[in-house]
Amino acid sequence: MGDNIRSIQMSVINDQIFQCAQSTCLPFNNLTTSDIRQCQIDCLSPNQCIAITFYKFTFQCQLFNDSLNQNGNMSYEMNVVTMISIIGTRYPPELALITTSSSTTSLSTTEAPRIWTTTGSMNYVRGTHAACVLANGTVLVTGGYDGSYLNTAELYNPSTGTWTTTRNMSYARRGHTASVLANGTVLVTGGFGVGYLNRAELYNPSTGTWTTTGNMSYARIYHTASVLANGTVLVTGGWNGVSYWNTAELYNPSTGTWTTTRNMSCTRMYHRASVLANGTVLVTGGYGGGYLNTAELYNPSTGTWTTTRNMSYAREFHTSSVLADGTVLVTGGYDGSDFLTTAELYNPSTSTWTITGSMSYARDCYTASVLANGTVLVAGGQNSGGYLNTAELYDPSTGTWTTTRNMSYARDWHTTSVLVNGTALVTGGYNNGSLNSAELY
The missing domain is CATH 2.120.10.80 (Kelch-type beta propeller)
Structure with a gap:
């Protein structure tokens, strides 16, 4: 992910929530945000944040950290967006959302080249x-x-x-x-x-x-x-x-x-x-x-x-x-x-x-x-x-x-x-x- 510890590459998945391997796994932070963009910004500040689940109806933002009992399993739920950190990779190769932040916590997105x-x-x-x-x-x-x-x-x-x-x-x-x-x-x-x-x-x-x-x-x-x-x-x-x-x-x-x-x-x-x-x-x-x-x-x-x-x-x-x-x-x-x-x-x-x-x-x-x-x-x-x-x-x-x-x-x-x-x-x-x-x- 480079030298900038605030640079995160994430995949974005609609209508799926982050599912933990054990029932004891909970988000380390539960927030109410104005929109998904603010939820992204909130994930950039703590280094341990590796996943976001954002609920479109309630504007609830859940942040998950990198603990051993978490994995990439997903669970279907309507009207939510999940973003998962894929640090060190460009995944998927054709479509990647790159979320970056400087010390002022600005946010930008770029796209990988698209092919069929x-x-x-x-x-x-x-x-x-x-x-x-x-x-x-x-x-x-x-x-x-x-x-x-x-x-x-x-x-x-x-x-x-x-x-x-x-x-x-x-x-x-x-x-x-x-x-x-x-x-x-x-x-x-x-x-x-x-x-x-x-x-x-x-x-x-x-x-x-x-x-x-x-x-x-x-x-x-x-x-x-x-x-x-x-x-x-x-x-x-x-x-x-x-x-x-x-x-x-x-x-x-x-x-x-x-x-x-x-x-x-x-x-x-x-x-x-x-x-x-x-x-x-x-x-x-x-x-x-x-x-x-x-x-x-x-x-x-x-x-x-x-x-x-x-x-x-x-x-x-x-x-x-x-x-x-x-x-x-x-x-x-x-x-x-x-x-x-x-x-x-x-x-x-x-x-x-x-x-x-x-x-x-x-x-x-x-x-x-x-x-x-x-x-x-x-x-x-x-x-x-x-x-x-x-x-x-x-x-x-x-x-x-x-x-x-x-x-x-x-x-x-x-x-x-x-x-x-x-x-x-x-x-x-x-x-x-x-x-x-x-x-x-």
Whole structure:
């Protein structure tokens, strides 16, 4: 780490808390800070600080020291950020957050060079599949389409860069959702296989098995599923082949049952949903017989929806990303006439939208991922020129985009998962046929 004892290199991990090897391990300091930046600064002063866990809702900052009973195990918990010291290394190689301080405790960040590298290919070609990062750091990929509808599932091991098959789902499906619950199991809902599905099932990572759970009230594809702060899962909208839905329902993991909640103001599919720092859910855009610029908020405490300001642009197949400061970045998509480069920010404090820098490439059916350093990686998709291998980065501090290296494969309808080590795993998708290739950023 050099001669400056106040220079710390840390990896940043979202939705994971620092887990000690022994139950007697406790943070050496518990603070309430104004934001995560202040939590970082508080870790720089005491030399023994090697890990931070910051709780976004309560602004609680926990500092851990380098005692023998601690290790790198992680435990899943929503709406927290953990930073772990990796002194003496540059880890991960492609993405590292460098936190430094002088005697005046100033703070700066730099980034390691970014590149794409291919990793092991999946066992099955697939697009319109779902992927999620499990509590143990592996990635579960489910379903999709390869010319037929898939019930296959497989696991990516970041340590070896290899894929292993796991048990098949009970139902073949594409256009479904996969959500990691608080207990570590994965809830898969809806999609299309043998017809439009209201079926739901649970994957247990400990046993590698699937079990069916309660059916949704409505069959739906191209819906959204959001894990709320209380552990329930909110499913919204979608399509059943005949109707666009404004319906919403809640899954209770404790009982394995669904209950309907109030309907959205607009019917919509191809929309996006983001859980905000205050626990409400922001739903944006989509298609419901027309291309939508509308946005609305779900309040889990009351079970009600309220409309908020409209976006500046109607869009479907866009992305929605919650940034570190709590604002929401919405980018790209399609408005019925054009593929979009435009981007805008939603401020939950004022309920307003503001235009920010436009992307370099118009695109829809792509992915957007918030990286450990707070930037947003946009990759792939399609536009009028065809399938895209381009990638670019949004910097929230400047509101600007910069292009980065191209992916090895052009693709749309793929998935991108941010791994525990900070790298981004891209899997599958379409490019004149389904793909099984995977690559790391």
